[in-house]
Ligand code: HEC
């Protein structure tokens with residue numbers, strides 16, 4: 001689909017360059033030509049020629065040519081019925097300022113990463129939990145608004161494995177620029193393994209103080225399979241497998257995770273995650289150790 005969109009763009013670009021050249025040539029010709037006088041009747045004929053040729057025929061032909069390119073491209077992004085293997089459904093919910101990603105056929109939930117199989121159509125069902133966001137992965141083409149109370153569907157297909165970058169592309173508040181989506185297309189077997197590993201995940205809560213703190217201070221917002229079921233913040237069940245924290249603000253490694261826990265409000269000011277300066281550093285360290293184990 002991305003290729004089709006790019007082709008329409010190049011066709012429009014080529015055509016407008018052609019129009020520019022023709023108009024410039026006519027303009028230069030008109031400037032160089034010696035002034036002439038016409039009878040009223042001749043002038044009327046010339047006027048008519050321009051109105052019919054330049055004002056009616058040229059735009060009609062251009063618009064028809066554009067539609068001939070544009071309509072099939074638009075259709076390729078519609079979730080129309082297909083024969084054979086059915087498109088995979090992936091639901092994406094926009095939040096200020098992170099992405100909730102669900103695989104309804106297997107019950108898998110993750111956040112800020114969108115993993116898809118290569119060479120298979122994917123229906124991305126997008127909506128929002130708060131304000132309007134927009135789902136856009138430029139390398140995969142298409143872009144679709146995520147509107148609260150409404151589900152829009154975009155069909156995509158990756159033709160290569162690899163990592164692509166997605167970005168919210170409808171201004172949604174102060175951290176809109178920090179709403180990045182890690183997109184990765186995997187071979188079908190690797191994708192099936194990725195889903196399978198997450199299907200029956202269940203973790204143990206952290207021990208000691210960290211366990212109590214997580215229960216009292218984190219679990220009401222964050223879900224961790226087998227431990228808590230908050231639904232106001234990113235699901236942390238496979239946190240350790242994600243490349244970044246805070247939808248792209250910082251790398252998800254040992255150091256990044258500790259910084260996030262102590263300093264998330266300066267890394268990403270205004271997020272719903274409250275400061276917790278009162279939690280002793282040692283307990284935060286234990287929490288971080290435990291969060292680093294959250295993987296299938
Ligand atoms: C009031 C709800 C709330 C509470 C309570 C809360 N968080 Fe968060 N947390 C969030 C939100 C919202 C985000 C996503 C922020 C963003 O990226 O815009 C987040 C992000 C995170 C992330 C990064 C996840 C990712 O994939 O980027 C981690 C890790 C995290 N929180 C851990 C914790 C821990 C540990 C606690 C308890 C000490 C906690 N949170 C308490 C709302 C909360």
Ligand SMILES: [Cu+2]
Nearest residue numbers: 168170172176
């Ligand atoms: Cu946005």
